[in-house]
Amino acid sequence: MSTETPLDPQHFRRVMGHYPTGVVLATALDQQGDPIGMVVGSFTSVSLDPPLVAYLPTKSSGTYARMRHATHLVFNVLSADQTDLCRRFASRAVTDKWTGVAWHPSANGLPILDEAVAWIEGEVQQVIDAGDHDLVFLRVQDLAAPNDTLPLVFFQGGYGRFSPRSLVMPPGQDMFAQLRLAERARPVLESLGEETNLESGLLGQIGSDLVLLASAAPLDAEVLPQSLGNRLPFIPPSGSVFVAWAGEAAADHWLSLAPTPLDDALRAHLRQNLERVRERGYSIVLESSQHAAIDRDSAALSADRLTPAGHRRLQTAIAALADSYEPETLPADARVRVLTVPVRDSAGRVVIGLQLRNLPAGLTQAAIDTLAQRMQTLALRVSETCMGAD
The missing domain is CATH 3.30.450.40 (GAF domain)
Structure with missing residues (x-):
């Protein structure tokens, strides 16, 4: 029998941090009908037919505990200019995270950020246990890309923006x-x-x-x-x-x-x-x-x-x-x-x-x-x- 050496969690996180991800703010309504939002870097498109997306929330997240009951969610793709808003929702020190945030309701009353690059609204279809995360599948019901601007990117523990290489004039x-x-x-x-x-x-x-x-x-x-x-x-x-x-x-x-x-x-x-x-x-x-x-x-x-x-x-x-x-x-x-x-x-x-x-x-x-x-x-x-x- 072979014995696997346990991976160092910090080393795992550091290496995986070399893979850049987009950043979304998942929004829903809590059981009192108040808006809630959670920053997510593990959002992905899954299927075109049927239209499915998924995200992987951390089980220990306090925000996810308030969001777990929700049958519908909106995923707001954050723009490169929304770094401060992203940090605000990711911070445990900020209690009233929605003050001054411009948003309008989706068809199901969920928050859509006015300045988001795009938004996707879906209905939860399945939740699968995935270690210290859940894997949540949603069927897309509505979506739009109202703001033609660059998205926010997370890479090696920091936030930045995507610059299309083909559009950047190289020095020479x-x-x-x-x-x-x-x-x-x-x-x-x-x-x-x-x-x-x-x-x-x-x-x-x-x-x-x-x-x-x-x-x-x-x-x-x-x-x-x-x-x-x-x-x-x-x-x-x-x-x-x-x-x-x-x-x-x-x-x-x-x-x-x-x-x-x-x-x-x-x-x-x-x-x-x-x-x-x-x-x-x-x-x-x-x-x-x-x-x-x-x-x-x-x-x-x-x-x-x-x-x-x-x-x-x-x-x-x-x-x-x-x-x-x-x-x-x-x-x-x-x-x-x-x-x-x-x-x-x-x-x-x-x-x-x-x-x-x-x-x-x-x-x-x-x-x-x-x-x-x-x-x-x-x-x-x-x-x-x-x-x-x-």
């Missing part, structure tokens, strides 16, 4: 080189802003992102300037100034980045946009009602707080604005959101874009051309004075 030599260039070009950028009394900027294309490398804005600007480091996905129709002179292979690759397949008409329209950029020597984007939502998602992307679903929404919103990019004629009531001219390196490749942003309404095509010509002169100065320096 391209980024550092463009930041050095932006710093050298700053005097030209500031000169452009002072001369035009408009917000100016330097745009870089780094990997799969368009990044605002530098900006300057007058004190009396009508709108807040874009934040440094602001990012947008490099997908058509955006970023055309980096593609227009780069050849057919680059154009084909850019078109392949569209979030949904392009039909022949839209593909031809986008190629015509590139030709207009080449002919004019600049890129122009008109203001749209959709840009407010795009700006919100762009800010979240830049702060690494945009969810994968939010990233897909951002890509779709950008792709839908093909008519706002490189218009053939300038509508009388149009407002130019961004005017961009290319800045080239010694080999003639476009490496950054010099921009004016949020131009006043009512500008004529002739006025836009005049601004662009002045910007092209300054872009040439940037190329001549900065590209040769190391």
Whole structure:
């Protein structure tokens, strides 16, 4: 007979802590009808047909003792911004845990947290003894994901947030080189802003992102300037100034980045946009009602707080604005959101874009051309004075 060596509970806990888990607040009503809540890291989806979930409460938990009788529970998926609320419900020192907590009742009257990422309501189906825990299965009756934000994650005894690796811009030599260039070009950028009394900027294309490398804005600007480091996905129709002179292979690759397949008409329209950029020597984007939502998602992307679903929404919103990019004629009531001219390196490749942003309404095509010509002169100065320096 073999004798198993007992595991050290602390060692077991420490090793298992290397597996990150989401965090939910399981809520119910006690026998007096008052709300109760218990922080749970062992919640899981079990089955699609029938729809089942499960959680594993500790048998010795005082909150679980009050919750054990409940036939229905709600599992609130906590957001990364709800760390304090999580600690509050996990603390034995806090007696009135619901004071100031915003919630509304489910169909069964159970607390749904207003700021939760998602919630799942279920009816208890089975309870199985599982050592010092119970394994509780519930059949899902209702669920929703009302808040598109990042979830709270528990890892090695601490709380944090999930950052999708595919959405995080990795540091690299391209980024550092463009930041050095932006710093050298700053005097030209500031000169452009002072001369035009408009917000100016330097745009870089780094990997799969368009990044605002530098900006300057007058004190009396009508709108807040874009934040440094602001990012947008490099997908058509955006970023055309980096593609227009780069050849057919680059154009084909850019078109392949569209979030949904392009039909022949839209593909031809986008190629015509590139030709207009080449002919004019600049890129122009008109203001749209959709840009407010795009700006919100762009800010979240830049702060690494945009969810994968939010990233897909951002890509779709950008792709839908093909008519706002490189218009053939300038509508009388149009407002130019961004005017961009290319800045080239010694080999003639476009490496950054010099921009004016949020131009006043009512500008004529002739006025836009005049601004662009002045910007092209300054872009040439940037190329001549900065590209040769190391």
